[in-house]
Amino acid sequence: MTVNVVDVEDAGDPRLDDFRDLNSVDRRPDLPTGRGLVIAEGVLVVQRMLASRFSPHALLGTARRLEELRADLQGTAIPYYRVDATLMAEVVGFHLNRGVLAAARRPGELTPAAVVENARTLAVLEGVNDHENLGSIFRNAAGLGVDGVVFGAGCADPLYRRAVRVSMGHALLVPFAKAQCWPADLTMLREKGFRLLAMTPDAAAASLASAMTELAGDRVAILVGAEGPGLTETTMRASDVRVRIPMARGTDSLNVATAAALAFYERARCHG
Amino acid sequence: MTVNVVDVEDAGDPRLDDFRDLNSVDRRPDLPTGRGLVIAEGVLVVQRMLASRFSPHALLGTARRLEELRADLQGTAIPYYRVDATLMAEVVGFHLNRGVLAAARRPGELTPAAVVENARTLAVLEGVNDHENLGSIFRNAAGLGVDGVVFGAGCADPLYRRAVRVSMGHALLVPFAKAQCWPADLTMLREKGFRLLAMTPDAAAASLASAMTELAGDRVAILVGAEGPGLTETTMRASDVRVRIPMARGTDSLNVATAAALAFYERARCHG
Numbered sequence: 001m002t003v004n005v006v007d008v009e010d011a012g013d014p015r016l017d018d019f020r021d022l023n024s025v026d027r028r029p030d031l032p033t034g035r036g037l038v039i040a041e042g043v044l045v046v047q048r049m050l051a052s053r054f055s056p057h058a059l060l061g062t063a064r065r066l067e068e069l070r071a072d073l074q075g076t077a078i079p080y081y082r083v084d085a086t087l088m089a090e091v092v093g094f095h096l097n098r099g100v101l102a103a104a105r106r107p108g109e110l111t112p113a114a115v116v117e118n119a120r121t122l123a124v125l126e127g128v129n130d131h132e133n134l135g136s137i138f139r140n141a142a143g144l145g146v147d148g149v150v151f152g153a154g155c156a157d158p159l160y161r162r163a164v165r166v167s168m169g170h171a172l173l174v175p176f177a178k179a180q181c182w183p184a185d186l187t188m189l190r191e192k193g194f195r196l197l198a199m200t201p202d203a204a205a206a207s208l209a210s211a212m213t214e215l216a217g218d219r220v221a222i223l224v225g226a227e228g229p230g231l232t233e234t235t236m237r238a239s240d241v242r243v244r245i246p247m248a249r250g251t252d253s254l255n256v257a258t259a260a261a262l263a264f265y266e267r268a269r270c271h272g
Numbered sequence: 273m274t275v276n277v278v279d280v281e282d283a284g285d286p287r288l289d290d291f292r293d294l295n296s297v298d299r300r301p302d303l304p305t306g307r308g309l310v311i312a313e314g315v316l317v318v319q320r321m322l323a324s325r326f327s328p329h330a331l332l333g334t335a336r337r338l339e340e341l342r343a344d345l346q347g348t349a350i351p352y353y354r355v356d357a358t359l360m361a362e363v364v365g366f367h368l369n370r371g372v373l374a375a376a377r378r379p380g381e382l383t384p385a386a387v388v389e390n391a392r393t394l395a396v397l398e399g400v401n402d403h404e405n406l407g408s409i410f411r412n413a414a415g416l417g418v419d420g421v422v423f424g425a426g427c428a429d430p431l432y433r434r435a436v437r438v439s440m441g442h443a444l445l446v447p448f449a450k451a452q453c454w455p456a457d458l459t460m461l462r463e464k465g466f467r468l469l470a471m472t473p474d475a476a477a478a479s480l481a482s483a484m485t486e487l488a489g490d491r492v493a494i495l496v497g498a499e500g501p502g503l504t505e506t507t508m509r510a511s512d513v514r515v516r517i518p519m520a521r522g523t524d525s526l527n528v529a530t531a532a533a534l535a536f537y538e539r540a541r542c543h544g
Contacts, residue, residue: 140530145520170523209541246540248417251442258412258533261526265534268518269481 003073005066008081011090016081018103019060021093022161036106039161040169042098043068048169050076054104061100062088069100078102106159112150112185115177116192119147120219121267124186124196126235127154127226128256134158135166136257137224142170144264145271146222149176152183152235154226186221186238194219198231198239199263201253205242208266215241216270222263227256275345277338280353283362288353290375291332293365294433308378311433312441314370315340320441322348326376333372334360341372350374378431384422384457387449388464391419392491393539396458396468398507399426399498400528406430407438408529409496414442416536417543421448422493424455424507458493458510466491470503470511471535473525477514480538487513488542494535499528 008016018037025037040049040056043065049056050072059080061069066080073080089095116122123146128134134156141149149158157163158171179185186196195218197211212220223239225231236242245254245262253259280288290309297309312321312328315337321328322344331352333341338352345352361367388394395418400406406428413421421430429435430443451457458468467490469483484492495511497503508514517526517534525531 136527136530140526143517143519143523143526173522245415245537247415248540250445251415254412254415254533255408258408258530261530261533262537265517265537268520 002075003066003070004077004079006079006081008083009087011087015058015079016060016091018058019091019101023093038104038106038159038164038172040102040104040172041096041100041161041165043100045165045169046100046102047072049102049104049172052169052172053107054172056102056104059100059102060088060091065098065100110175110177112177112179112188115148115150115175116189116194121146121264121271122148122150122189122194122221123260123264124150124152124189124221124223125155126152126182126223126231127229128224129154129156129226130256131156131160131163132166133227133255133257135163135171137260138163138167138171138174140257140261140264141174142167144261145268146174146264149174150185150189150221151176151178152185153179183232183235183238186235189221190240192219194221195241196221196223196239197241197243197263198223198236199225199259200230200236200242200244201247202242202244205244208243208245208263211241211243212263212266212270220267220271222260222267224256224260224263227253274347275338275342276349276351278351278353280355281359283359287330287351288332288363290330291363291373295365310376310378310431310436310444312374312376312444313368313372313433313437315372317437317441318372318374319344321374321376321444324441324444325379326444328374328376331372331374332360332363337370337372382447382449384449384451384460387420387422387447388461388466392543393418393536394420394422394461394466394493395532395536396422396424396461396493396495397427398424398454398495398503399501400496401426401428401498403428403432403435404438405499405527405529407435407443409532410435410439410443410446412529412533412536413446414439416533417540418446418494418536421446422457422461423448423450424457425451426498455504455507455510458507461493462512464491466493467513468493468495468511469513469515469535470495470508471497471531472502472508472514472516473519474514474516477516480515480517480535483513483515484535484538484542492539492543494532494539496528496532496535499525
């Protein structure tokens with residue numbers, strides 16, 4: 001069993017094109033090089049990509065990172081383009097401390113029905129358009145036992161490079177799907193027995209602890225809106241229970257990923 | 273009652289020096305212009321600065337932001353240097369969406385004894401050297417009812433511009449102090465009746481929920497270390513209880529500010 005190591009010494013080598021000028025590609029995902037690729041950065045995230053349904057077709061990295069990944073790559077045919085750090089920076093367009101990248105083409109998207117199938121706890125996001133917050137939500141979902149994520153309207157792409165990095169690779173592992181009809185798909189969740197909890201700063205809403213305690217035996221979908229606007233009124237009306245995080249006097253809100261983490265935590269606390 | 277509005281049309285005006293080239297100042301806080309100034313960005317954070325012990329001595333902003341702040345500035349003598357967005361960008365060194373800045377000199381630091389005095393719940397940080405995480409911790413502390421923050425060794429400056437911004441200004445409002453002798457100052461906390469809870473991923477530690485429930489009637493200090501290394505072993509040994517957040521299988525850790533938020537939330541949940 002070996003690893004498919006390919007030494008490259010020319011920054012212009014076309015085999016490295018999927019890793020070229022990543023910052024520009026991030027700004028222009030509509031360009032041919034930007035379309036459809038998922039990029040993992042760093043040993044840990046690359047390992048998670050290898051364990052996910054996003055099979056990388058190529059890796060680019062230093063000799064040191066190859067050694068850290070050698071066991072994970074044994075017996076696969078994926079080429080590891082081994083370069084020095086200077087050449088890597090030239091290709092990528094900036095110095096990458098993490099020293100290794102993997103690129104995967106996007107497989108077909110999961111359907112909401114598939115994501116929901118065996119889930120006990122879901123996160124449902126609306127208008128969450130910040131990649132860092134999205135990444136954090138996936139990391140929190142993975143750590144706190146959320147089984148899947150459903151995207152309503154107005155959300156950013158969780159497979160964007162920055163989101164994948166901030167998620168620590170969990171955006172590749174926690175199943176997610178886009179709602180096909182929003183917010184009508186919430187009815188599908190309810191038909192499958194999910195209770196829909198809408199997060200709101202509204203002081204008249206039930207506290208997170210009391211709502212989650214009451215629903216401990218049920219399937220639960222936690223609905224979270226963007227920081228600032230929150231959930232739309234239409235979505236609020238489509239939910240079963242409005243829940244709030246008890247906040248200290250003189251404060252208004254928490255970061256959306258933090259608020260989601262508290263809800264996930266409370267769910268795990270009650271649901272065990 | 274009026275506002276001290278000063279129209280400025282020359283980017284070189286020395287009265288704007290405290291707002292000049294902020295990104296370079298951030299990189300070189302040792303330079304004369306970088307020393308000792310606390311900068312608030314945006315209407316909300318400026319309002320919080322005005323309500324804090326960090327009294328601004330000058331503001332720089334657009335006409336639009338002046339109107340949003342007019343009521344807060346009524347009757348104060350603080351000059352508001354009114355400029356257009358282009359001149360503001362030229363002075364600051366980049367375009368600032370938030371449209372207004374306030375600068376304050378640093379008052380004397382609070383002592384740990386003063387911060388601890390009437391606190392029921394404290395956050396104690398060790399090695400938290402990322403400004404964004406520090407800012408998030410202050411925002412979470414304010415929102416979830418933590419009374420003060422004590423800094424052990426190895427922490428970054430919570431008054432750095434980015435930390436203040438991410439904290440939504442709460443770094444200016446939640447009292448904090450540097451430990452004078454670390455970790456010996458933990459003894460002082462214990463003498464004042466605080467129970468010291470050390471956050472750890474160790475599976476042998478008590479769960480957050482059970483530890484906090486048991487200590488609901490006590491003063492509590494929540495000890496948090498940097499992501500990755502966590503608390504030092506010395507600090508761990510100086511604590512009373514090791515507590516962990518129950519994590520889902522296959523995951524390792526949460527972001528440090530998120531982990532802190534869960535502890536603050538659980539404390540508020542138990543302590544009421």
